[in-house]
Amino acid sequence: MSNTWGGIDGSISVSDQPVWVTDSDDGLELAHAITLGGASRWLPIVYVSANGRSSWQLSRNDIEGLAYDLGGIAHVFVEPNRAFSYKLRSITEGRNAYGGAMGLSMPGQGIIRRYHVGWDIQNSKDLKEILKLAAMSVRSQMPVLGWDWTDLQEQALRAQRERDRSRLSADDMAQLYDEEIANLQDKIRQLEIQVSSIGIISASDSEFSDDNLVQLIGPEFYSGEISDRIRLAMKLGLNVADQVGLDERSRVIFHKIIDKLPVSPALNELLLDLSRATKDSKRVASALVSLLARHGYFEKADNKHIRLEALKGFEGLEAITLPKTPSDGRGLKNLCKQVERTLGLTKLVD
Template sequence: MLVFSTRLPLKAEVTHQDCLKLFTEWVIGSPHYQIDELYFNVDSHDDYDYTKNNITFSVRHYKDESIELSACRLQNREENLVWDNDCVILTSEGQRSLLIQLNCNWTDFRTDLPPIHKPYIVRMFVEKGYCGFDGKIPVTDTPIVAGKDNYEEYRDIMCGKSAYEMPVVYISRDYWGKTAVSPRYLAHQLSGIAHVFVEENYEIAARLQKDTCGNNAYLGYVGIYFPGTSYCQKHGLRYYDNDFYKMCQGIIDDVWDAIMNRVDSTQYNWNQILALQARQKMLKMKNVSEQSKEELDAYIDTFDKEKKELEDKVEELNRKVLSLRAERDGLMAARGTVNKDGMFYNAGLEDELYPGERNDLLYSILFQVLNKYEEGTRPYCIVKSLLDANPKIGTCETIIKGVETAFRSGEKLTKVVKGQLKDLGFTIEEDGPHYKLVFKDPRYMFIVAKTPSDHHRGAKNLTRNICRALDVEKKL
């Protein structure tokens, strides 16, 4: 069965011969295959087969008026298990790409699979610099910084307006500037499979929140975006018991599942190339009868119909996968709030602006209503139990006190005051005659005049407005 599939765009200057040469270097240099030398001429268009012990290396070529194909198959036969690693170089309409597929099949009746790893040849193509651009995105093994210069690129990806083929992994930063996972580690593990973007700073997240209608991953979350859709699959540390390694593996697994459901998994595989070769050879035979041609055409038509049915099935399954992923994300979010963050409610659609915000809101509400119930009654006992099991975190109280301290001496935004506000999570926009203070989300914007007329009254009113909007612990 197919266990891995990816398609790499190749640079225009990379030839079929370059790829074939890299294939032979991979096979000869691998410590797993014990092959001394392959007497294979990369400039030849003849078929080639090499067998030694449990290893077979084969090359096939096909060319017609529309496409050119060169395919290599490395077969490794282990006890009760056969690995087929196929590499297909495709040139069509002036574009060159590489399809890499890995099949694993038991020769007995087992159903479980051994551990599956990305074929090393994928890494070799990326490190060699043979890969080109997937749409506007370079194929690389290092994270791409999501900053001001390329803002439109990843904004359009989040809005489903960009054309690309590999999934995109977007790593956001929390308001302390940290990421939940290592961008370099993910980019290395997903090289040749997905693109990895890492947010430059939190100001980018605030801008994306407005321009993508909230479809961006932010505050330390990681979002996976899939070609042809604006759907975002979000991953957070709270889903993984705050274990960043488990989170990384969860992201890698979901990307792996996505590439397995691409239509490429049924296009230009080894068996199809053999069929194309057979058809071409038979048609070239001078003494072939018209009846034989018709029979061959009928066979190829049947093959093509079967292939189309498989493609339609893959597309249908892919849609189901996306639907199930969305359902799973909702369940994981609900489960995470109950089991992993110590919260006692379903999170809903409104993301937290900082860790513990929802917890402290409900804690404040329940604490205030506790004394409305008679002590010893069932409602009193339930509320008291919830308060004991979910203690107050207190981040909001720290933010409110910080705002009051910052504006205690007046409304003027000195360098010190700006630093205090940024430490609390505010971003400050200085364009125009006013300052714009944004607390993590464009909906929470506060205007401050650069030359305030009534210094102390303005500071008091500003502090009151900020507290009214952000204080989740205020008295009911």
């Protein structure tokens, strides 16, 4: 595959190297096709979204290792930066993976699941392994329109044995049989890995996972919001544990949830975005409108102010009123804090 012998899948060359998407119109068009399922025909795609400029939840080495392990099984595409993610979100109506999340895209379906460090994935090492298993499992359930590498080896050995049956010695025939058995054992190991991964990557509706919670509760206005609010609820519960007579078992579980459930990277990104949007007094209104429009709000203009209201499905998000006239430095800081409080972000950070 490193010599471009992997073939073409739709418009994508099959490779064991990641594709670093360019920050351009062509790159945006490609990412749009990946998100909606129009980029490939035969193989799934792992889409690595950015949580900053040239930064991701996986290191470059891990991304390259993931692409190598998935060579011929799935494509790996890497987003260039967070600003690119915002543009992609606006043209895909929020269907893209963003905020550092990893999206698994199926041909003809688009992104079917997102993965990020959080409740059920504790660190980047686990994230990489679960992505690999998920891609392998999804690929195994797709129609097989040809031989994979193990099938090709098996058929080649059989053909060689039949062709050379009359002139091979017993030792040579035994060696061919041994090689064929080794290939079959390798295939069995791959199938065992895929079967064992089904429980990890295919949570039922009754199981606790970020995806299932989103389906039950409604959309998040940033990736990982629900788990962050569950974490906050555990902290508040422990703060009043003595007053309400909370039992010891619940206290232990609450502490473990707080310890094991990190604050989502997307929360820190959103706070940084709010800080940047309230730096320039001349652009603060337009910058905040643009930012909040990507996070579940739509604009309603009043006389001297701009009123932003939450879209349907984002129950509990209060309306935000922004001044149209420029503010001084102190006013900008107060405005930023006001928006953070309205969104309920202040207490979510450790």
